[in-house]
Amino acid sequence: MKNSNQILNIEKSVKSVVLLMLSLFTAITALNAQTNNNKTQKMTSFTDKGVQAPATNFIGTVWVNMNVKPEEGYNTNIGTVTFEPKARTNWHKHSSGQVLFVIEGIGYYQEKGKPIQLIQKGDVVKIRKNALHWHGASHGTMMRHIALVPEYDKxxxxxxxxxxxxxYNSYTTEKSVQTPVKITATAHKNHEELWPDYQSKAQETDPELIEVFxxxxxxxxxxxxxxxTKTRVLIIMASTIGSQALTEYKMFVNAALNTGISPVEIKEVLYQAVPYIGISKVIDFLNATNEIFxxxxxxxxxxxxxxxxxxTRMEKGLAKQKEIVGERVDEMYKNAPKDLLHIQKYLSANCFGDYITRNGLDVKKREMVTLSFLIAMGGTESQIKGHIAGNAKVGNDRQVLINLMTQLIPYVGYPRTLNAITCLNEVLPAK
Structure with a gap:
C-alpha cells in the first residue's frame, strides 16, 4: 500500500509539473505577443535558442536557453535545449532526476542498458534519479525540449x-533488425536526396505502409x-497547401531547401496560394514556413x-492574364453582368496584378503550381480546365501535365488525379 501511494503521489506530481509547464509556456507566449513592440522589457521565451552549449558536454551544435534559474528564487532549473540534427548530450546523470518536455522535432533518448527510444513533439520523458542517460536530435531532424531539474539545491x-x-547509430541498426523494411535502392536514394539521414517514426510504427508508399x-x-527534382518538389509542396496538409508541407519545405530551391521560390508558391485558397487557410503555412526559415x-x-x-497593377495584371488565358479575357469582361463586373476587375488587378506578375518564379512554373493547388483542393474542375489551357498557352504541353498529375498521385490520391485527367483529356485530348 505504501508503494502504491508513493507511485500515486509521483504521478500527481508529474501531472502538476506538466500542467505548470503548459501554463508557463502559454503565459510566456501570450506575454511575448503582447509586448512584441516593447523592446525594453526583458523577457524569456521557449522559442529563443539562447547560447551555444559547451563542447565538453555535447556533440554537435546545441543551444541552451535558461528560462528559469535558481538564482531567480526558484528551487528548480528549467531550460530550453535545441539540438541540430545528430547533436546530443554526453552520458550524464542527475541526483534529483530530470523531466524532458519535447516541444519540437524528433530526437532520441536512452538510459544505460536499454534500447534507444524515439521521442517527438508532445512526448514527456521522466528520468529517474541517478539514471545514466543521454538525449539529442535524430539523424535528419532537429529536436527542441524543455529540461526541468527539480530540487536544485540537492x-x-x-x-x-x-x-x-x-x-548513436545503433538506433538505426536495432530498428532495421526488429522491423525490416524492404526499400529499393532507388527509393532510398531519391528519399535521401530530399531528406538526408531522416529517421521516420512511421517506419517504426507502420513499416508495411512505409515500404509500400x-x-x-x-x-x-x-x-x-x-x-x-526541384520542379517535382515545388508542385508537391504546392499540393500540400491545397490539401491543407501542414505536416507534409513542412517536410517539403525542408526538402526544397535541401535540394537548392531558394527561400524566395518557396515564399512565392505560398503567396500565390492566397488568391486561390484564401488567406485563412494559408496563414498557418506562412507561420510554419517562417519558423523553418x-x-x-x-x-x-x-x-x-x-x-x-x-x-499599374490593373494594366500589368490584365496583360499577364491575357498572356496566360488568351483573348478570351475580353469575352469574360464583355459577358459579365454589370453587378459582377468588379469580380473580373479583381481577377485582373488582384489575382494576376498583385500575385502572378511577381518575380521569383517564371510563368511556366507558376501555372504548374496553380494547377497543383487546384487538383489537390478538389471540386475545382472548371478552374482546372482553365489552367490546363493556361499551362498549354505558356508552354507546358500535355506530356508535362501528365507528368505533373502522375507525380501528385501519392500525395492527393487517385480520385482527384483522375478528375484532373478527365479535364486534361477534354482540353488537350491525346493525338
Whole structure:
C-alpha cells in the first residue's frame, strides 16, 4: 500500500509539473505577443535558442536557453535545449532526476542498458534519479525540449563520456533488425536526396505502409518521367497547401531547401496560394514556413518580388492574364453582368496584378503550381480546365501535365488525379 501511494503521489506530481509547464509556456507566449513592440522589457521565451552549449558536454551544435534559474528564487532549473540534427548530450546523470518536455522535432533518448527510444513533439520523458542517460536530435531532424531539474539545491549533475557514433547509430541498426523494411535502392536514394539521414517514426510504427508508399512514390512514380527534382518538389509542396496538409508541407519545405530551391521560390508558391485558397487557410503555412526559415538562419523578411504598383497593377495584371488565358479575357469582361463586373476587375488587378506578375518564379512554373493547388483542393474542375489551357498557352504541353498529375498521385490520391485527367483529356485530348 505504501508503494502504491508513493507511485500515486509521483504521478500527481508529474501531472502538476506538466500542467505548470503548459501554463508557463502559454503565459510566456501570450506575454511575448503582447509586448512584441516593447523592446525594453526583458523577457524569456521557449522559442529563443539562447547560447551555444559547451563542447565538453555535447556533440554537435546545441543551444541552451535558461528560462528559469535558481538564482531567480526558484528551487528548480528549467531550460530550453535545441539540438541540430545528430547533436546530443554526453552520458550524464542527475541526483534529483530530470523531466524532458519535447516541444519540437524528433530526437532520441536512452538510459544505460536499454534500447534507444524515439521521442517527438508532445512526448514527456521522466528520468529517474541517478539514471545514466543521454538525449539529442535524430539523424535528419532537429529536436527542441524543455529540461526541468527539480530540487536544485540537492541536485548533482555528473557529466561522463561522450556518446560515440556507434552508440548513436545503433538506433538505426536495432530498428532495421526488429522491423525490416524492404526499400529499393532507388527509393532510398531519391528519399535521401530530399531528406538526408531522416529517421521516420512511421517506419517504426507502420513499416508495411512505409515500404509500400516509399517504393511507389520514390521509385515507381519518380521513374515514370524525367521531371527535374526541384520542379517535382515545388508542385508537391504546392499540393500540400491545397490539401491543407501542414505536416507534409513542412517536410517539403525542408526538402526544397535541401535540394537548392531558394527561400524566395518557396515564399512565392505560398503567396500565390492566397488568391486561390484564401488567406485563412494559408496563414498557418506562412507561420510554419517562417519558423523553418528562422531555424535555418534565413533572414526575414525576404527581398521583395513585386513588379507592380497601385497605379499599374490593373494594366500589368490584365496583360499577364491575357498572356496566360488568351483573348478570351475580353469575352469574360464583355459577358459579365454589370453587378459582377468588379469580380473580373479583381481577377485582373488582384489575382494576376498583385500575385502572378511577381518575380521569383517564371510563368511556366507558376501555372504548374496553380494547377497543383487546384487538383489537390478538389471540386475545382472548371478552374482546372482553365489552367490546363493556361499551362498549354505558356508552354507546358500535355506530356508535362501528365507528368505533373502522375507525380501528385501519392500525395492527393487517385480520385482527384483522375478528375484532373478527365479535364486534361477534354482540353488537350491525346493525338
Amino acid at each position: 541536485d548533482k549533475t555528473e557529466w561522463l563520456q561522450s556518446v560515440n557514433d556507434e552508440e 516509399d517504393n511507389f512514390a520514390f521509385d515507381e512514380v519518380i521513374n515514370h518521367d524525367a521531371m527535374e 528562422t531555424e535555418r538562419n534565413i533572414l526575414l523578411p525576404l527581398e521583395g518580388q513585386s513588379t507592380t504598383t497601385p497605379e
